[in-house]
Amino acid sequence: MRSVFTALALAICIGAAPVAASDTKLVTTSKNPSAKPAAFAKVVVIVASKDADLRRRAEGGLARRVRNAVAATTIMPNVALEDREGIKAAIKESGADGVLLVRPLSITEDVNMEASEQYVIEYASLWNYWDNNYMVVTRPGAVTIEKVVTLEIAIFSVTSEQVVWAGRMKTTNPKSLREFLDEMVEMGSKELKKQGLIS
Numbered sequence: 110m111r112s113v114f115t116a117l118a119l120a121i122c123i124g125a126a127p128v129a130a131s132d133t134k135l136v137t138t139s140k141n142p143s144a145k146p147a148a149f150a151k152v153v154v155i156v157a158s159k160d161a162d163l164r165r166r167a168e169g170g171l172a173r174r175v176r177n178a179v180a181a182t183t184i185m186p187n188v189a190l191e192d193r194e195g196i197k198a199a200i201k202e203s204g205a206d207g208v209l210l211v212r213p214l215s216i217t218e219d220v221n222m223e224a225s226e227q228y229v230i231e232y233a234s235l236w237n238y239w240d241n242n243y244m245v246v247t248r249p250g251a252v253t254i255e256k257v258v259t260l261e262i263a264i265f266s267v268t269s270e271q272v273v274w275a276g277r278m279k280t281t282n283p284k285s286l287r288e289f290l291d292e293m294v295e296m297g298s299k300e301l302k303k304q305g306l307i308s
Contacts, residue, residue: 133280133292136259140304144273147264147306149207153200155181157190157212167211170286174294175209200267207273208265214277215259223250255281262297274306 152175156167168180185199200208226248263275278296283289301307 132282133278133289133296135296135300136277136279138274138276138300138304140274140306141272143271144266144306147207147266147273147301149205149266150177151203151205152176152178152207152209153181153184153203153205154178154209155190155196155211157210159190166286170290171209171211174290178209179203179205206267208267210263210265212261212263213258214261215257217257217259219255219257219281221253221255223252225250256283257281258283274301274304276300 154168154171154175156164156171158164158167165180165182168182172178172180184203185196188195188199228246228248257279259277259279261275261277264273265271266273278293280289298307
């Protein structure tokens with residue numbers, strides 16, 4: 110069973126620079142001690158991004174992957190993220206009992222440089238060795254650039270208005286929005302099962 114959980118692949122804009130393989134992990138998790146197993150009948154997925162197109166695509170992608178979920182942009186297309194009362198009214202009118210909120214925190218680039226290496230391919234003869242006159246080849250070090258996306262995810266109960274579970278995820282070099290969301294849902298489901306929030 111897929112859970113009410115995942116994250117946003119913010120700006121999957123992998124440049125032309127060489128990158129390493131993707132790596133996604135939960136950095137922190139926090140469960141509300143009083144939270145009971147989450148069996149939401151309807152979940153609203155909200156991605157807190159001011160980029161309207163990114164928000165629409167990410168919410169739609171998450172809603173398709175999470176059981177009983179609907180993208181917030183479909184139930185409140187004209188409500189701004191700053192309009193708390195408008196969001197509250199739209200969620201309650203939709204009949205949702207759960208909210209999955211994803212908040213992008215940062216995108217950074219880690220540049221890794223390998224040291225250059227030198228190889229001696231032909232030593233000097235006895236008579237010119239002291240002149241340092243032998244052949245050396247230098248192999249320049251490779252440069253890799255890794256994109257690191259950090260997100261905060263929170264699951265709320267609409268009834269209690271309390272957080273059920275929250276976590277922070279980090280992914281390095283996401284390949285595509287589709288693969289990233291699939292990976293997040295799978296990883297999140299495992300974590301929520303482990304915490305006893307879903308079966």
